[in-house]
Amino acid sequence: MFYFIYGDTPLPLKYEELMEKIKKSNPNIPVKIYDASQNEEESFLEGISINSMFVPKELLVLKRAEKTKKLDNLLKIVGEYDLGQKEVVVVYEEELNDYGKATNEVGKKVLTNAEKLGKVIVARKALEKKGIQFFIEKELEISEYEAEKLAEVLGDDFFKVKNEVEKIKNFLGGQTFILEKVLPILSISDEYNLKKLVEDFFISDNINQLLEHLKKTKEYMLFLYLVSEELNLALKLVGLKRVGDLKETISYNDFKGNVYEKVKKYFKNNRGFMREYPIFLKLKYIPLFSEEFLLKKIQNLLEVEFSVKNGGIEEGIGVEKFIIEFKRG
Known part of the structure; x- marks a missing residue:
């Protein structure tokens, strides 16, 4: 059987789970591990090509298949061999930037x-x-939106x-x-706390609590990511008002109907189109910027x-300077 496993943060855990599953199904199976970062692809292919009667x-x-220059060609070559006596695992790690x-x-x-192979x-x-989110929705028997909000509070x-x-x-x-009823008993994630502080900062210009939080947690790169999201979201909303597609005084019932359907193409993330209500809550940015x-x-x-x-500036100093100089224009 052939397995191609790829991804980012959860990859090591998924890889260990897969290895355990294979070993459990094949007790005492001999294991050979090759590293593409050490140019061991040829040895890997040689290992696949040899079948032992013993x-x-x-x-x-x-491992580290992302280091292979022509991985698609290597997989084609793997497909030329008989994998009947083999359990083959190729691991590709995607590296994430600060955002x-x-x-x-x-x-x-x-x-x-890879799909052709297994x-x-x-x-x-x-x-x-x-x-x-799906787990929360089913366990608590709540709506998809409520599950999404609770997952945001609890983390991943x-x-x-x-x-x-x-x-x-x-x-x-x-x-x-x-949600408001259960919030006091929950262990809230650091990301959620910072996100709320960023939203409050955008609306009120109150920097003290935000600066204290960042000095304590050192989550400076996360702050840059969250502020980037909020600024780009606000820019879209202000731009849509300028061309006449949005008004900050619109009611939620009117917004969630034809209005959001018309503009939702601008509000898409890696999980699909954003929901109406979170966007509606951000309309308060329109008159501010x-x-x-x-x-x-x-x-x-x-x-x-x-x-x-x-290395031109320490992240803490750079972020604090940005916050202090943040004034509405």
Whole structure:
């Protein structure tokens, strides 16, 4: 059997689960591990090509396949061999930048060739989040939107989420789920706390609590990511008002109908189109900012990120300077 496993943060755990599954199904199976970062692809192919009459089955693993220059061609060659006596695992790790985007996303040709050989396993953080949301929705019998909001509060550690869901069940005792009711008993994720502080900062210009939080947690790169999201979202909303597609005074019932259907193409993330209500809540940004101001702040943010990454300034100093100089124009 052939397995191609790829992804980002959850990859090591998924890989260990796959290895355990293979070993459990094939007790005492001999294991050979090759490393593409050490140019061991030829040895890997040689191992696949040889079938021993003394060993009924063996497990061959090619790790760090992302280092292979022509991985699609290598997979084609693998397909030329008889894999009847083999369990073959190819591992491709996608590296994420500071904004959570893959810098070496696996190519379509590679995936096509891998699918022809056997099973493709995806281990991406974004998909893990979807799984967590589905778990919350079913366990608490709440809507998809409520599950999404609760998952945002709890974070993406499944074992923590599972414990918090049990805590919620015991707390409610059969009563209707209301997020505001259960918030006081929850262990809220650091990302959610920072996200709320960023939103408050955009609306009120209150910097003290935000600065104190960042000094304590050192989540400076996460701050840059969250601010980038908010600035770009605000820029879209202000731009849509300028062309007459949006008004900040619109009611939610009017917004969630034809209005959002018309503009939702601008509000898409890695999980699909964003929901109406979170976008509706952001309409409060429209009277606060001009397009010129938002574009200037996006440029300032990019300059801070560039300086931090190139060692021109310490991340804490760069971020604090950005916050202190953040004024509406």
